[in-house]
Amino acid sequence: MLKDITLGQFFPGNSPIHRLDPRAKLVAVIAYIVALFTSQGFLTYGICFVALAIVVKVSTVRLKALVKGMKPVVFILVFTAVVNIFYATGTPIFSIGFLTVTYEGLLRAFFMVIRILMMISCTFLLTYTTSPLALTDGLESLLGPLKKLHVPVHELAMIMSIALRFIPTLIEETDKIMSAQRARGADFETGSLVQRAKALVPLLVPLFISALRRADELATAMECRCYHGGDGRTRMNELHYRPADTVFLICAILFAVAVAVLGAFGY
Amino acid sequence: MSVPILETVHLSHVYSEGTPFRHVALDDVHFAVQPGEYVAVIGRTGSGKSTLIQHCNGLLKPTSGQVLFSGEDIWSSKERTHQVRFQVGLVFQYPEYQLFEETVYKDIAFGPGNMGLPEEEIRRRVLEAAHFTGLSDDVLERSPFDLSGGQKRRAAIAGVIAMEPQVLILDEPTAGLDPVGAKQILDNIRAYHQEKKAAVILVSHSMEEVAREAQRLVVLREGKIALDGSPEEVFAHGDELESMGLGVPAMTAVFARLRAMGIDVPASVYTVEQARDAVLAALRRKEGRPC
Incomplete structure (x- = not known):
């Protein structure tokens, strides 16, 4: 689904x-x-x-x-x-x-x-x-002039590419957590609107926690590879x-x- | 033999049927578990282990074939599928990521609560599940997110045990834990198995682990059952296991070499403890003999 x-x-x-x-x-x-x-x-x-x-x-x-x-x-x-x-x-x-x-x-x-x-x-x-990477590179390059106005163009582009990159990961994660809660008898399909909204709690809480944990790990991994923003950063694919x-x-x-x-x- | 508690008949599952990504995950699998049996399922990544266990409690629907619980198809009605989920408890890999409640107590109570049990019964089950998994009472009132990794894992397993399933399935319950934590969890599972007379299906990559814990091993390869038998029978096919990328426990390999060298030691040795006893017995025999 x-x-x-x-x-x-x-x-x-x-x-x-x-x-x-x-x-x-x-x-x-x-x-x-x-x-x-x-x-x-x-x-x-x-x-x-x-x-x-x-x-x-x-x-x-x-x-x-x-x-x-x-x-x-x-x-x-x-x-x-x-x-x-x-x-x-x-x-x-x-x-x-x-x-x-x-x-x-x-x-x-x-x-x-x-x-x-x-x-x-x-x-x-x-x-x-x-490709999402080319797309964000293109956006960053197009919005380049805004840097003069202190708009964090590189950071915005980076946020966008990370967000795109993690959509499939989060979907997979959602599937997994859904199966796990279903195995404990959670029901996501039936019931009134209020019941169904309530049924989402066991899904959303673990999902948010894992997304935050992932973000934290990613930040550490990026820092380990000396990422410090866009200034002076070169590219592999110009x-x-x-x-x-x-x-x-x-x-x-x-x-x-x-x-x-x-x-x-x-x- | 009695009626198997869980049985798959000609079970096949195909992912993404009709697309270029079509993938046969299970191919005509016949797998049966007797009540109170402790079975281990082993196989490489992608051999169909996860697909198989998700069929056992109706999370996945067979492409063809049947899954029987106590001899009755679990897909015969919607209500039955829902009920079977409580009878066949499934603990996923890294189950700690499914914790969500404010307290450990409430999280463990989620499954029994969904079963519609009265408050008193839920309370009894939560406390019992906590006891099986070695969680102390003060842990129950804490937030699951404040626990250590091993405790989280045990809390998540307790959440499934609290439903008191007749079949408990665990997908690599010891992945990523230190040896002490891993042993505790396996001990907890064995305690549940013995006291509740429940059947256990353990999915694992560790040959030592399955050899020590399970009465029967089932080896999956490319969606088919390749080997099925006691640890002794399965590990006798050392070369075949090797070719599947699995292998035998380290001690079993050592003893196979000793036997090949002509030393009289038993072949069915899986753990260091057994190896110690076997070596001591062999030495005693040697000493007893006049040189």
Whole structure:
């Protein structure tokens, strides 16, 4: 059950998308999201969809993996769709009591769902094709200028990479503790909401304790290897910006600008 | 022989069926434990030991085959599976990580509490379990997180013993403990085994440990039972054990070499104590003989 979580999972591969510099990919994702939010009509959404389809195809990420990642957001999607259907004014199609379904509402709900789906797809694409390490390196490098403002960029990146690294470990740990408490007759599945929340105590307490213990051990291990923050620290894998990255980045930005302009004209 | 208290029939378990990660952990395993028997399960990492013991109390569902408790399938109804969990107590590896209550007493009482027993009965069981695991009364009122490593381990084992299971399964209960702490825990388990006439299944990597404690050894290899018999019978297959990456107790190996050199010593020697007696007996025989 818990093993099905695909959050932040990386599928190693050697496609052109995998080989791109993480900084280029990060900026491209932001550009893509900007494009999505400036899209207005069928044309702009269509362009966004085609762009996404091309990148998915090139990246060799299987469609199944993308769809699987959508499962947790189904609720949000349905909620967004329902709210949008009823909260638009325009040509009414039919009404149920005081709720009126309009043509505009349906259209808006459709676009909203598409927008969320594509946004999640493109961020999943980023984590599927970029190793967590490369991703945090990229973030650190992108946020580098903030160091001048005394923002602890390196520390934030380190926190992020450690957090990503420990997600699978914690899931495994949760599974283990759950089995152990089940062996003592704990019941996590049945009962009222309050009972189920109470049943989580025997799971959460050991989990927190072990997470804190792990953190402590990790800190000691890092200190033993002379870690003292980002200053003067060299890297084994330096990020190399290649011409292909520049081309990709320019394409992404041009794409975002084009969509934004088209969107501004209401297409 | 009577009806086995616990039995697996054609038990197979496959992990991640239908994905590239498909892995057969158990393959047609037939494993039976008699009431009051002390069995040790040995095998390398990944041989299916943990998968097997998690089937014994219904934490894992067989891909095919059956698990019988007192001759009845434990998966016949939801209620039965739940009840069997109390009858077959499972102590995981490093069980101290499952402690969560404010006091040791409350933690030990968690299992019996889930059984829906009256307060008085819970109290009796907690005190008895604490007695079996050698925890003194003042420890019971302390926080489990203030205890030493060995005490934590014993408190966690007490939490399972308090359910008074007819079968007690322990996955490497002595891992990571010093020799004294390890011996205490094994003594505690033996005390429970003898006084409650409960069956015990001990999973271990230490050949000395299983040779000293268990009446029967079951060796798993790649999800199948490779050897099954008394320590004497199993350790007679020294080479086979070696090829599985297991080996025999150090003393048994020494005595096998002595026998190979033509010295008249018994083959069934597993512990230093037995070795001492055997050597003394051999020397006495030699002295008795005129040179």
